[in-house]
Amino acid sequence: MVAGQPLRLGILGAGTIATVSVGVLPNLAQISDKVTPVAIADPVLERARSVADTYGIPKAFGTLEEMLDGAELDAVINLTPIPVHGETCRKILSAGKHLATEKPLATTMADANDICDLAAQRGLTVVCAPYNxxxxxxxxxxxxxxxxxxxxxxxxxxxxxxxxxxxxxxxxxxxxxxxxxxxxxxxxxxxxxxxxxxxxxxxxxxxxxxxxxxxxxxxxxxxxxxxxxxxxxxxxxxxxxxxxxxxxxxxxxxxxxxxxxxxxxxxxxxxxxxxxxxxxxxxxxxxxxxxxxxxxxxxxxxxxxxxREVEAQTQRAFGLHRAILADHLADCVATGETPMLNVxxxxxxxxxxxxxxxxxxxxxxxxxxxxxxxxxxxx
Structure with a gap:
């Protein structure tokens, strides 16, 4: 990541959470100064390509591995189904990328422990939903x-x-x-x-x-x-x-x-x-x-x-919907602060x-x- 430049973000998963009106992609434009989506991956490649065309994402891939190898990324937001969170989060961190992931972090303690260890060893930031x-x-x-x-x-x-x-x-x-x-x-x-x-x-x-x-x-x-x-x-x-x-x-x-x-x-x-x-x-x-x-x-x-003093913050948080995960990740990567949604x-x-x-x-x-x-x- 270049200092002062938006975080280059890969999107893993092109389904409902990525594309619904309260999802991630429709709301990333609000934080374009912090985050730029540069690639998207989905097992249904045609769906990934369609979503990429809709949101102006330069590259589309059929697997996480192809996206990690084929795009210049600083971070990945993991929007996969619950059962594969652990495996995909480990792969993202092993590739040296910061991570924002939908909940839960994983479905086994072994995977959760590995994710925590990888983040600490590699100095990577992880934020995990829920965002409440x-x-x-x-x-x-x-x-x-x-x-x-x-x-x-x-x-x-x-x-x-x-x-x-x-x-x-x-x-x-x-x-x-x-x-x-x-x-x-x-x-x-x-x-x-x-x-x-x-x-x-x-x-x-x-x-x-x-x-x-x-x-x-x-x-x-x-x-x-x-x-x-x-x-x-x-x-x-x-x-x-x-x-x-x-x-x-x-x-x-x-x-x-x-x-x-x-x-x-x-x-x-x-x-x-x-x-x-x-x-x-x-x-x-x-x-x-x-x-x-x-x-x-x-x-x-x-x-x-x-x-009243936090009304604007409340409106902004609610207005970002699920893109608040990417917003929080970008802030923590930029400042080095421990995430409120920490691993x-x-x-x-x-x-x-x-x-x-x-x-x-x-x-x-x-x-x-x-x-x-x-x-x-x-x-």
């Missing part, structure tokens, strides 16, 4: 908690589900979302785990229940309407996280929430409560509100913090999901071994 902890409302909530605004946190409830791709007008065949190696825990539960660990810090252990609620799903809309899908991944997961010192959180990860009201995240402390309505898949009410005992002497009440946090999230599966099989609480630290630049 970049949103100003989450950062403000984290600041309030760390500064004791609601006292000691006792417990939290986090909603991290929707009805599943088969419940709506998903533009592609949604079958793989319901198969072993994927499922709502990795697709949706990851958001809630990311948020609550971003707000409260690393968890110590996890206990979970999981199962299949409907062995065959029928696609309700879109081009595959009426298709029957055999469900082999657990489609209903409920987790409890133990953060130590009697602080707990309940997080769901299912394809069974077709509608919901109320906050997405509720955090209960000894001196108050924080609610986050929150996108994506948020609830009703203001983006962030706090109840404080004795908000004024002798009187408690709800307060909606004034976020150690992503590994911790993966361990929680894997150990939740183990807990659901054994009926036991499972200790966690990984940890992470988030940068303090939001302080």
């Amino acid at each position: 902890m970049l949103y100003p409302d989450r950062m403000q909530a984290r600041r309030l908690i760390r500064h004791g605004a609601i006292g000691k946190v006792a417990f939290a409830r986090v909603r991290s589900s929707h009805g599943g791709p088969a419940s709506g007008n998903w533009p592609l065949d949604p079958t793989w979302f319901y198969q072993k190696g994927s499922g709502p825990l990795y697709d949706m539960g990851v958001y809630g785990i990311h948020e609550i660990t971003g707000l409260l810090g690393p968890a110590k252990r996890v206990v979970a229940f999981a199962g299949i609620t409907e062995p065959v799903r029928t696609v309700r809309g879109g081009p595959f309407k009426g298709k029957k899908i055999e469900v082999t991944a657990d489609d209903n997961v409920l987790m409890m996280l133990d953060f130590g010192a009697s602080t707990f959180a309940v997080v769901d990860g299912t394809f069974n929430v077709n509608a919901a009201r109320g906050p997405k995240v509720e955090i209960y402390g000894r001196e108050g409560t924080i609610n986050i309505a929150g996108a994506p898949y948020g609830g009703e009410g203001p983006p962030l509100e706090i109840f404080q005992l004795d908000a004024v002497p002798g009187l408690g009440g709800w307060i909606t913090p004034t976020l 150690d946090h992503a590994r911790h999230i993966l361990e929680i999901m894997l150990m939740a599966e183990e807990s659901s099989r054994t009926g036991q609480a499972v200790p966690l071994t990984t940890t992470f630290e988030l940068p303090d630049r939001e302080e």
